[in-house]
Amino acid sequence: MRSFIVHTTFVSLLAWVTLTLALPSSKTANAPAATSTIGTNDAAQAAGKLYFGSATDNPFLNEDPTYKSILSNKSLFGQLSPENAMKWDATEPEQGVFTFTNGDAIVALAQANGQIMRGHNTVWGSQLPAWVSDSGFDNATLISVMQNHVSTVIGHYRGDMYSWDVVNEPFNDDGTFASNVFFDTIGEGYIELALQAASTADPNAKLYINDFNIEGEGAKATAMANLVSGLKERGVPIHGIGLESHFILGEVPTTLQAQMEAFTALGVEVAVTELDIRMTLPETDALLAQQQTDYQTVISACRAVADCVGVTVWEYTDKYSWVPGTFAGQGAADPWDENFELKPAYDGIIAGFSS
Numbered sequence: 001m002r003s004f005i006v007h008t009t010f011v012s013l014l015a016w017v018t019l020t021l022a023l024p025s026s027k028t029a030n031a032p033a034a035t036s037t038i039g040t041n042d043a044a045q046a047a048g049k050l051y052f053g054s055a056t057d058n059p060f061l062n063e064d065p066t067y068k069s070i071l072s073n074k075s076l077f078g079q080l081s082p083e084n085a086m087k088w089d090a091t092e093p094e095q096g097v098f099t100f101t102n103g104d105a106i107v108a109l110a111q112a113n114g115q116i117m118r119g120h121n122t123v124w125g126s127q128l129p130a131w132v133s134d135s136g137f138d139n140a141t142l143i144s145v146m147q148n149h150v151s152t153v154i155g156h157y158r159g160d161m162y163s164w165d166v167v168n169e170p171f172n173d174d175g176t177f178a179s180n181v182f183f184d185t186i187g188e189g190y191i192e193l194a195l196q197a198a199s200t201a202d203p204n205a206k207l208y209i210n211d212f213n214i215e216g217e218g219a220k221a222t223a224m225a226n227l228v229s230g231l232k233e234r235g236v237p238i239h240g241i242g243l244e245s246h247f248i249l250g251e252v253p254t255t256l257q258a259q260m261e262a263f264t265a266l267g268v269e270v271a272v273t274e275l276d277i278r279m280t281l282p283e284t285d286a287l288l289a290q291q292q293t294d295y296q297t298v299i300s301a302c303r304a305v306a307d308c309v310g311v312t313v314w315e316y317t318d319k320y321s322w323v324p325g326t327f328a329g330q331g332a333a334d335p336w337d338e339n340f341e342l343k344p345a346y347d348g349i350i351a352g353f354s355s
């Protein structure tokens with residue numbers, strides 16, 4: 001019997017070791033936590049910003065009460081963005097057949113909470129149904145399909161949106177226009193046509209072009225500035241540039257604030273629209289400390305630029321982050337951990353809005 005007991009103990013020990021090693025994060029029980037008690041949106045508004053906000057998505061929005069109750073706290077979040085619910089494949093999966101159920105649920109929640117909305121997005125080369133991307137539509141037909149999509153989606157939410165990402169990710173990293181069905185068929189004029197349709201559909205929404213890798217000086221940021229200054233010269237309605245800000249730990253561009261200032265000098269506002277700061281897992285105290293510094297750097301830049309109106313995190317919690325599913329071995333990119341505990345990054349955000 002004794003050998004049986006030894007064997008059982010050994011098996012339990014093995015099971016414990018295996019379970020411990022299998023935990024998604026190697027944070028210890030005494031992992032550092034945030035100490036700030038002020039809310040992120042309250043801190044943003046005290047700094048003269050319009051909002052601190054978060055992206056959110058269906059269906060977990062309505063299936064996870066803890067998630068929803070934190071998201072609904074206006075001291076924390078004054079603004080919501082739909083992660084996927086308003087994209088083309090979600091809103092017009094078949095030509096002329098529009099579905100707004102998921103988007104409407106997010107708008108209804110924001111309104112119930114007294115939060116403002118950023119609409120995201122109407123014209124983008126990705127998350128397109130095949131009837132658009134593989135259509136073979138000629139130029140005139142695609143213009144009309146695009147105008148109808150923009151008018152219908154933005155028109156449906158007329159009056160509900162602070163801003164819209166009308167055109168998403170129009171550039172390659174070298175500053176050339178990204179190849180997608182709109183650019184390849186219509187030419188760069190698709191951007192102007194989309195903005196005009198958006199303005200007609202909701203004359204009061206701030207109309208943005210949103211992109212990544214434009215957060216620091218470089219060819220792509222210069223291309224965005226040239227595009228926007230040309231649009232403004234021609235009187236095309238354009239009010240904002242969205243800096244997505246999906247950063248890698250330790251790699252926030254040192255020219256972030258200067259780039260924001262270069263954009264706002266064109267006569268548009270800017271916003272940090274999709275902030276997260278990913279690390280190679282497992283997370284360690286040192287990585288979390290660097291992440292705190294990086295969050296503070298980003299928020300400080302927005303605070304310092306008068307026409308940077310706000311900051312949106314692309315999910316507030318690691319539990320629902322897109323990062324691990326897209327970048328193998330990386331994650332822990334958000335200010336709340338997967339158990340809704342505040343990480344040191346939260347203190348970085350509060351410090352960034354204060355100094």
Ligand SMILES: *[C@@H]1O[C@H](CO)[C@@H](O)[C@H](O)[C@H]1NC(C)=O
Pocket residue numbers: 037038039040073074075076
């Ligand atoms: C909302 O968040 C603030 C800041 O963390 C906190 O003080 C407050 O208690 C929260 N409100 C609710 C209802 O949980």
Ligand SMILES: *[C@@H]1O[C@H](CO)[C@@H](O)[C@H](O)[C@H]1NC(C)=O
Pocket residue numbers: 139140184185186187189
């Ligand atoms: C598509 O049509 C528009 C409007 O007529 C025109 O301005 C544009 O140059 C055309 N694009 C191409 C690639 O022919």
